[in-house]
Amino acid sequence: MPVVRQSKAVNEPPAQNTKSPFPDAAQRKAAREAKREAVLLAAVRMFNERGFHATSLDDVALSLGVSKPTIYHYLGNKDQVLLECVSIGLAQLQQAVEEARARPGAGIDRLRYFLERYAQVNMDDFGRCVIRTGEELLVPASAASFRAKKREIDDALRSLIDEGVADGTITAPDPRLLAFTLAGALNWPARWFDPAGPMTREEAAHGMVDVLLHGFAPRS
Amino acid sequence: MPVVRQSKAVNEPPAQNTKSPFPDAAQRKAAREAKREAVLLAAVRMFNERGFHATSLDDVALSLGVSKPTIYHYLGNKDQVLLECVSIGLAQLQQAVEEARARPGAGIDRLRYFLERYAQVNMDDFGRCVIRTGEELLVPASAASFRAKKREIDDALRSLIDEGVADGTITAPDPRLLAFTLAGALNWPARWFDPAGPMTREEAAHGMVDVLLHGFAPRS
């Protein structure tokens, strides 16, 4: 047996700092994933800017310098592209929920933290897409999954409110209506926020939550 | 000359309480207008429910028991149908502006009145359509007109806030951000409000504005 061949199995592979033109399996998988994500990012930006129906997959492909079947290769059909985009946004929101849950402090503090993160996600590409995507755009099966995930976020918001009411740090005559009001205020930046404008996402989120916390009537 | 014929010109026309099968010119015009409005109402409801692109004019026509060219006869093309729908909603909002302006009282009271009316409009067929219609759905010329009218409403909201700040009845570190936050909260019912649900429009509007006035932090 050729000893040299065997040594390949027991030695560490040589460090690959300089990327070789012969990528290994892990690298190839990563490259594929990177392409997939590039397609999603290009798509979500065009969806947000021009609307889902006004964006053809040919447009998306062209903006990436590839042809339409390439998109089908990575993502299936147009519905799946959209579903994937909103799923990414929803995952970001879900993460905000978990961070808020894991937080120490009174109900109002955890709610405040969640609301700011929620607003920030809604000013980003994928979060915007969650807000702007009506259920009528998806095929029924995808729409059901979309609705279910949104429902989870909403329930989490509802429980954060309830906890605050329970520990006396939140005033809410009608928690359900409060949840809708907060969500609406913090969803709306998906339409108006401009990253090139005068405020950062963080400033905008912070300022909006301040308004919601204290209202616009003078403190008595 | 037959006297009876001449008398027609000088006498009042006989009262037409019972509608005759021979309508006069005014009645015909009114009937035409009624049909036009029926088309708009059917269209806006379908647009709100299923989305603009997912609603074909054949669908709208079918729901009224007529054929598609009839819609073209009354309203021109699909863009004009949509533009007309949003214009009706915007006119309702404009009226809310004027009512609020004409109101006596301090800045905060006039703002509050406006906000409630604004929310109520957004829970109605045409107001919903204003919120749900993105500019990308309209042909560029219509989009410009749409944007301009929305801008007017927004400016009016901004001045109401400014007046309240000036007379000391409103607290707003950043009036622009306050305006966006209020608008967002009160636009959102266009998505969630269900007339068949537990609250009336008035109750929902009142409750939301209460939240916005006082915030959810306990009064100090």
Add this chain to the structure above:
DNA sequence: AATGCAATCTACTCGCGAGTAGATTTTTGC
């Protein structure tokens, strides 16, 4: 009675864009 206008229909055209077939080239695993 004649002409014209209003209202409505049936039966088309036509373009756009989603989705696919199938060929071609590159990569890779053995």
Add this chain to the structure above:
DNA sequence: GCAAAAATCTACTCGCGAGTAGATTGCATT
């Protein structure tokens, strides 16, 4: 080296829905 799999292209099909042509009917005005 070679067969299989991955990546990508060109060049289609096909259905849907916006918009139109042109006929028909009926009422209205003179």
